[in-house]
Amino acid sequence: MAGLGIGPDEFALFEIEDPVERADRLERQLQPKLQSLGDEIVEGLSRVVGKDLFLHDTKIVRRKKVPPGEVFVAFCENPRMFKGLPYLAIAVTHAHLHARVAVRGDSDRRIGMQQALEREARNLARKGKPFRRIRDFTQWDFEELPEVAPAHSAAFWQELAEGLIPSLPSRSPALEVGVSWPSEEARSLSVGDVLGVFRDLAPLYKLLANSQSADGSGPGGGSQPAGP
Numbered sequence: 001m002a003g004l005g006i007g008p009d010e011f012a013l014f015e016i017e018d019p020v021e022r023a024d025r026l027e028r029q030l031q032p033k034l035q036s037l038g039d040e041i042v043e044g045l046s047r048v049v050g051k052d053l054f055l056h057d058t059k060i061v062r063r064k065k066v067p068p069g070e071v072f073v074a075f076c077e078n079p080r081m082f083k084g085l086p087y088l089a090i091a092v093t094h095a096h097l098h099a100r101v102a103v104r105g106d107s108d109r110r111i112g113m114q115q116a117l118e119r120e121a122r123n124l125a126r127k128g129k130p131f132r133r134i135r136d137f138t139q140w141d142f143e144e145l146p147e148v149a150p151a152h153s154a155a156f157w158q159e160l161a162e163g164l165i166p167s168l169p170s171r172s173p174a175l176e177v178g179v180s181w182p183s184e185e186a187r188s189l190s191v192g193d194v195l196g197v198f199r200d201l202a203p204l205y206k207l208l209a210n211s212q213s214a215d216g217s218g219p220g221g222g223s224q225p226a227g228p
Helices: 008-015 019-049 110-119 119-123 152-162 189-208
Strands: 054-057 071-076 086-090 096-104 174-182
Touching: 008 019, 019 054, 019 071, 019 086, 019 189, 071 096, 086 174, 086 189, 096 189, 110 119, 110 152, 110 189, 119 152, 119 189, 152 174, 174 189
Parallel strands: none
Antiparallel strands: 054 071, 071 086, 086 096, 096 174
């Protein structure tokens, strides 16, 4: 398998209609390859963001009568968990490979990240080229790819910040944006290509990672998820 080790055979797994069979096959055939890619790229990602990152091999989400829509690995500064903390992700869906920056779930860092994003919205909008291909995957349903986001607008970044303050009690705080490659292109990508995209996304990750927690401590503290 050329490039990243993810090609037609891996994308074809998402064509399996039976939810249990698809989950089992993704777990056996795709997840180990993503884990291997994560092992290969984690050192480079740490250099890109200027912080030591740890690889997290995530569990495939299994829902009754609903086949899994994606498989991903995460990279976070916390070696034990990434819930509620900023992380980088490499994800595979039925027709795309993705490089993303995300926060999902609550923690005492949430308010600090939301305030930092609101404060720097205008500066992020001025970045231009690094964010020219960014898409918002926060509420994506794994079907049609979201449109390229208006990252040149401060309002876009302010809207992302609002996602860290859930409007409904049943909705967890969430932010997830990134860049996607079609499956046909993904098969020929190199690790350097992926690192290059994460280099473009790094300003957003660094902003979130350097935000203070609710008690005013820096990113080194406040790493535990918020209680129920």
